[in-house]
Amino acid sequence: MYEKLPGCPDIVLPKYKTIVFVNGCFWHMHDCGRFVWPSSNKEYWRKKINRNVERDAENHRILSEQGWKVLVIWECQLKKKVANEYLENLYNAITH
Numbered sequence: 001m002y003e004k005l006p007g008c009p010d011i012v013l014p015k016y017k018t019i020v021f022v023n024g025c026f027w028h029m030h031d032c033g034r035f036v037w038p039s040s041n042k043e044y045w046r047k048k049i050n051r052n053v054e055r056d057a058e059n060h061r062i063l064s065e066q067g068w069k070v071l072v073i074w075e076c077q078l079k080k081k082v083a084n085e086y087l088e089n090l091y092n093a094i095t096h
Contacts, residue, residue, distance in 0.1 A: 007059030018069040018094050025075045032076045
C-alpha cells in the first residue's frame with residue numbers, strides 16, 4: 001500500500017500521518033562534513049547528485065500536498081555521539 005508513495009519512504013507512520021526518509025549524506029547532498037564532491041568524473045556526479053536533490057524536493061512537495069508530514073533524518077545524525085539527540089528530536093517532531 002505505501003510502497004507506491006513518492007520517494008519510497010523508509011518509514012511510514014499512518015497513525016501520525018508522517019513519513020520519514022533516512023538519507024545518506026553523500027547521495028542526497030547534506031550540508032555536513034560527510035558530503036564532498038568527488039574529484040573524478042565531476043560532470044556525472046554533479047548531474048546525479050543534483051537530480052537526487054531535485055527529486056527529493058519534488059517528492060516531499062507531493063507528499064505534503066497529500067497531507068503527509070515529511071521528516072528527514074540524515075546518516076550523520078545517526079552516529080553514536082549524536083544519535084540520541086537527533087532521534088529524540090525526530091520523536092518529538094512525529095508526536096507533536
